[in-house]
Amino acid sequence: MLRIAVPNKGSLSGPAAEMLHEAGYRQRKDSKELVLVDAGNQVEFFFLRPRDIAIYVGSGRLDVGVTGRDLLLDSGAEAEEVLALGFAGSTFRYAGPVGTAKDVQDLKGLRIATSYPGLVRRHLAEHGVEASAVTRLDGAVETAIQLGVADVIADVVETGTTLRNAGLEIFGEPILESDAVVIRPKGAGDDTRVEQFLRRLQGVLVARRYVIMDYDIRAERVSDAVALTPGLESPTVSPLHSEGWVAVRSMVLRKEAQRIMDDLWAIGGRAILVTNIHACRL
Ligand SMILES: Nc1ncnc2c1ncn2[C@@H]1O[C@H](COP(=O)(O)OP(=O)(O)OP(=O)(O)O)[C@@H](O)[C@H]1O
Ligand SMILES: O=P(O)(O)OC[C@H]1O[C@H](OP(=O)(O)OP(=O)(O)O)[C@H](O)[C@@H]1O
Numbered sequence: 398m399l400r401i402a403v404p405n406k407g408s409l410s411g412p413a414a415e416m417l418h419e420a421g422y423r424q425r426k427d428s429k430e431l432v433l434v435d436a437g438n439q440v441e442f443f444f445l446r447p448r449d450i451a452i453y454v455g456s457g458r459l460d461v462g463v464t465g466r467d468l469l470l471d472s473g474a475e476a477e478e479v480l481a482l483g484f485a486g487s488t489f490r491y492a493g494p495v496g497t498a499k500d501v502q503d504l505k506g507l508r509i510a511t512s513y514p515g516l517v518r519r520h521l522a523e524h525g526v527e528a529s530a531v532t533r534l535d536g537a538v539e540t541a542i543q544l545g546v547a548d549v550i551a552d553v554v555e556t557g558t559t560l561r562n563a564g565l566e567i568f569g570e571p572i573l574e575s576d577a578v579v580i581r582p583k584g585a586g587d588d589t590r591v592e593q594f595l596r597r598l599q600g601v602l603v604a605r606r607y608v609i610m611d612y613d614i615r616a617e618r619v620s621d622a623v624a625l626t627p628g629l630e631s632p633t634v635s636p637l638h639s640e641g642w643v644a645v646r647s648m649v650l651r652k653e654a655q656r657i658m659d660d661l662w663a664i665g666g667r668a669i670l671v672t673n674i675h676a677c678r679l
């Protein structure tokens with residue numbers, strides 16, 4: 398059985414469960430369940446703290462895991478990213494009271510609080526900067542400055558609201574852009590079970606990003622129309638019963654569907670229909 402680590406709590410857990418469900422896997426009904434066997438799909442899910450997932454997968458005890466790129470890199474575990482999942486996106490940034498620092502070089506001799514000391518130490522080392530301390534806190538790190546435990550913080554920023562509310566400003570380049578990711582032990586060899594798991598998730602990603610667009614167009618405009626809807630490889634063009642018309646079917650990016658419909662209409666496209674992709678393998 399394929400052994401998969403999934404987040405049991407926090408920002409990653411809800412969207413991860415939703416994605417696995419869309420990929421056809423059973424998911425737990427009770428948030429207190431720690432292990433779930435999906436016998437039909439020959440997988441076993443272990444619900445673990447997101448921060449611990451890279452350690453379990455890195456140890457080789459679990460075959461794959463879902464975690465955040467930032468958590469993976471912070472852990473220093475012997476695990477590697479194999480697929481980005483497009484949710485739980487964030488950036489990891491320095492922040493401090495207005496005017497404290499402009500970039501990473503200004504951190505020399507300052508005290509930094511963070512929940513991700515591995516990321517911060519590595520970033521400082523890469524820039525040859527010696528801070529006076531990097532203190533690991535579990536959360537609410539913004540308050541560490543107010544309470545005098547640190548001069549600046551490095552933290553996850555999603556909307557920026559928490560920092561703004563704490564009266565802190567972001568400075569310097571982003572330390573990292575993070576996303577939910579699938580990880581495997583470093584150097585793990587080919588495994589058809591893992592490949593099948595990844596193909597299922599890739600199918601969900603495509604079904605979320607793309608829609609199917611069908612439309613009719615006069616045959617002499619089909620090249621212009623196909624230029625608007627090139628599809629992933631090549632669109633399907635079929636003759637219509639009415640002389641001089643063809644039907645086109647193509648995948649288009651969901652976020653561009655309305656603009657493409659306008660453009661198709663303008664060149665004579667009619668009966669333009671957009672449908673969701675329920676599932677796919679490309
Ligand atoms: N607003 C956010 N706050 C925290 N983490 C976020 C946010 N948006 C995305 N993430 C990502 O979620 C992962 C952190 O999840 P984790 O469960 O450890 O923290 P959390 O969601 O803040 O939960 P908690 O602090 O309650 O334990 C990281 O990969 C992080 O980049
Ligand atoms: O940019 P924003 O949209 O405001 O989100 C980022 C904030 O959310 C998280 O805090 P969380 O609520 O998880 O509390 P914690 O610090 O105790 O983990 C994170 O640690 C940031 O503080």
Ligand SMILES: [Mg+2]
Nearest residue numbers: 407535536537
């Ligand atoms: Mg948090």
